[in-house]
Amino acid sequence: MKKKSAYNVAVVGATGAVGTEMLRILEERKFPVDRVLPLASARSAGEDVSFNGQDITVKLLEKDSFAGIDIVLFSAGADTSKEFAPLAVDAGAIVVDNSSAWRMDSHVPLVVPEVNAHALEWHNGIIANPNCSTIQMVVALQPLHKAVCIKRVVVTTFQSVSGTGKDAMEELADQSRKLMSLQESKATVYPHHIAFNCLPHIDDFLPSGYTKEEMKMVNETQKIMEDAMIQVTATTVRVPVFVSHAESINIETKRRLTANEARAILSEAPGVQVYDDPSHQIYPLQIDVAGTDAVYVGRVREDESIANGLNLWVVADNLRKGAALNAVQIAEELIR
């Protein structure tokens, strides 16, 4: 990307849970922004968003929105990305897309900077940001994979409602309030109540019985870690938590690693924080991790049910490292 002292950055879906976080992170990390252009559908265009202390009016996303824009961060769903990302590229911008639209396209790199920043070298204008639950998993697994080669991953997720969006956060709050005051409440965003309940259902079901979310964890992991031999099986579950995803991850490795060795490797790994002192009740928790940037790993244990195995508990803010932060980190790599 052509070096400049500052860039014109558009954010598509600027009023959503992830879009809001993208603007906040661009600001926090002092991304060299000349002009910021918040874009959204007709439903949200005209609202104000805040950036560097200024209110900026959200503009309607249109075919010619991207003139003069250098970088576009998309977070407005796969259909919007499919339609508008190529137009942004035609207008000369580079797109970092947070939807599932381009992730498995062989012409589009799927990037977690700590894992495969080098894949940015072969982009054709669009770079895909992986699924939230995949990002935090690969940040934790890549350093272990380098050390002892991961053969198989069995993962079960505990995903917060913010992954669905602001309406889901409101639904959890509303249902919780009503149930606590013995009022009737309805499920509208999810097919069943999410307050005081766990839903083993994220994204659509496929004929195999897996959800699309579960298959993202299989396919995206292999693409990002650039190893089609890593076998992954996933069960993804929505839990009544507002922000941050937790994951119970079991890995089988080619060579044996003790829990201490794994903790030592993870302590040195980029983007990872080890929080693992159970005797002092220290393990990563979703409410603590919300609003922070790292991928937190705890409950590291040797799995005695196989020759070479480990269990891990991995937690990260799904709106930040799982989405907005990773997208901004990709943009930072692009302008480096």
Add this chain to the structure above:
Amino acid sequence: MKKKSAYNVAVVGATGAVGTEMLRILEERKFPVDRVLPLASARSAGEDVSFNGQDITVKLLEKDSFAGIDIVLFSAGADTSKEFAPLAVDAGAIVVDNSSAWRMDSHVPLVVPEVNAHALEWHNGIIANPNCSTIQMVVALQPLHKAVCIKRVVVTTFQSVSGTGKDAMEELADQSRKLMSLQESKATVYPHHIAFNCLPHIDDFLPSGYTKEEMKMVNETQKIMEDAMIQVTATTVRVPVFVSHAESINIETKRRLTANEARAILSEAPGVQVYDDPSHQIYPLQIDVAGTDAVYVGRVREDESIANGLNLWVVADNLRKGAALNAVQIAEELIR
């Protein structure tokens, strides 16, 4: 046990979350009760409990409480069971103990009637009721084990706060209410907030990094299924749900089983209900299952990461099948 037309039944811990449920289930299932004797510590003795429409005063648990009693259901913690169960046996009663005190004692059968009712033949007065999370897992796994031999289990649990007791249910309600009205709230029962959070910590930690709860799922499963070759690794997590535990279970089997074959086997299995029609949003949910008796299995999927594997989502009411119901079912077997 000597046949009678009706039995004198004592319930130790009669005012607790499980004790209350034991009384309700004895009543619901028309267990042939002559006299029911609710017992508790000094903290709760003197309170009234309801049985068959009558209020019965809870008596203080003492050394000589068991004269004339045929069956004692204990649910008052391991220390109480250690001290009082042998006294009950000396007084001529048979004990069904819901604590962890005797579960791994080689002289004590550990029984889930659907799985190993035959183990009741060699009891010496005490029968142990397994841990809640283990009971629902073995009810679902035993029929699959018979069919294709399970080699390894990787399980992650989503356990409700009622497993801790009534005080934990109140803490979840209180914290939820306060957080929803932006008031400060404290964690007292758990080391961290449980409202809108998941705690990867159930029971005490061992030097290996596993919790006692996790090791119960390893050791009790092998004892109940009478197969020390079944390898189990567990991650147990407390979730902000009031009643029912859910489990994400991955199994590796000797012979291959399709998801359809597994569903067919489970549909015929005692104590199991298959709830597995994702295209109609049907899978077992904790809030739906609370107050019912079966172990519900859904999300049955072939695990393509290994030659012969399956993923399952298993849900049951932890107070009923996970505790009180299983104890009463054991008592029913004893008087058959």
